[in-house]
Amino acid sequence: MRATDAEIVRALPLFGGMQDAHFEALIGAGYLQRFPQGVVLIHEGERPDFLHVLVQGSVEFFSESADRATTLSLLKPPSAFILAAVVLDQLYLKSARTVEPSVVVLIPAQAVRDVFDKDPAFARAVVAELAFRYRNLVKDLKNQRLRTSLERLANWIIAHDEQMGRTGSFKLPIEKKVLANLLGMRPENLSRNLAELARVGVHVRGSIIDIRDIEALKAFARPDPLIDDPAV
Amino acid sequence: MRATDAEIVRALPLFGGMQDAHFEALIGAGYLQRFPQGVVLIHEGERPDFLHVLVQGSVEFFSESADRATTLSLLKPPSAFILAAVVLDQLYLKSARTVEPSVVVLIPAQAVRDVFDKDPAFARAVVAELAFRYRNLVKDLKNQRLRTSLERLANWIIAHDEQMGRTGSFKLPIEKKVLANLLGMRPENLSRNLAELARVGVHVRGSIIDIRDIEALKAFARPDPLIDDPAV
DNA sequence: CGTGCCATTGACCATTATCAAACGACGTGG
């Protein structure tokens, strides 16, 4: 593994506070892999062998059951994933695949559990990470239960515009197909929903989104910090 | 607080492994309260002052946004709740109300965070608890995304029958209204869905559910351990 | 024995999925 990759991992909040010796133990036991686009990294139902750290690229979490499939979330680097399954040593509940060529650091699950038992700072960081992800999941469930697909889309557009600096205009960072699945709808429905949002001033040309009346959009979307604000 | 209530708390996995002195610190700082049915114990958007431990009764977690409301889960004693908000010291994302007269132990959030920093066994237990709840939430989201309301109901009936010992017959443990909200549907829809399940051998008289053909029910419901099995 | 609240039922509407077809961007190979 190159030193810069180890540094990326070390810089994550999850690994930042731990003792050097413990970090060396983790990173020494781990290794780095490069994957092309579309590779399934983990399969739901299997047992976790490694804690994964996404260093470059991006990963989509999805799940399939009884002939249906859904995207649960997208992950951007740098970020660790499947921590809950690793610490409990229980089956994966989601599958993960790369949506672009990606670089992943793999750390043996047993090494993670060993260091977790020895390093209080790491244990605290694991708690913070799990609690943070727990809360994101609560927000996802609320988003799904309390809103129509049109409202989820409208709020996603508002949130993404804020992330991009409130310019009122941005390019979709992912394919519409992937966005549709992420928002819990079919691509056909996303297409119609995007057209529908013209009524509140959202205009679409290809993958360019223009918000021409943010107030009208917000009046329709009714964003809620307890669902949409990543810092809450 | 009565000694027996403290013992109930102490017996929880979350508190079981910690040092006596630390448990005394927590329980000494805490106090016990009794609530009638229908009291809102916590309001989403507020800051957590206490870790709650449900000792008796039952609690419903719900959320409201933009004129809509949904039930996110039900909690049975003994069980701690709102742990994620407490350890991160961030706003509640859900509200909670009693659905029957309940007994709750309240432990000041700061005391929890103090002991968490000092007691590795407690820290490990917090991780296990958070990871467990995280996984339950993933299952909830999959259940919601991958199934229709009729399928969620069918699988709930199968799961509840298993919990009750696979007798093929049980009494609903909660009002249909509450069950409907828990399963993410309206009471009218639950009514129709229950009638619909007669086609696969489920018969309903008042709050009594009879499964007359478990195989037919399972063939329709297609239960998935990665969604329905509480031990996975 | 009222008075509410829960549950059911009917009619209707909103939302979303499904199926099908057509279009368009993009990359490959001739």
Added chain:
DNA sequence: CCACGTCGTTTGATAATGGTCAATGGCACG
């Protein structure tokens, strides 16, 4: 350089799913 195939996207028609509103019946509790 262009023809072609692939895949993502859009659009249309239709069906499934679930919500809303309203009326009614039933049951518990005062």
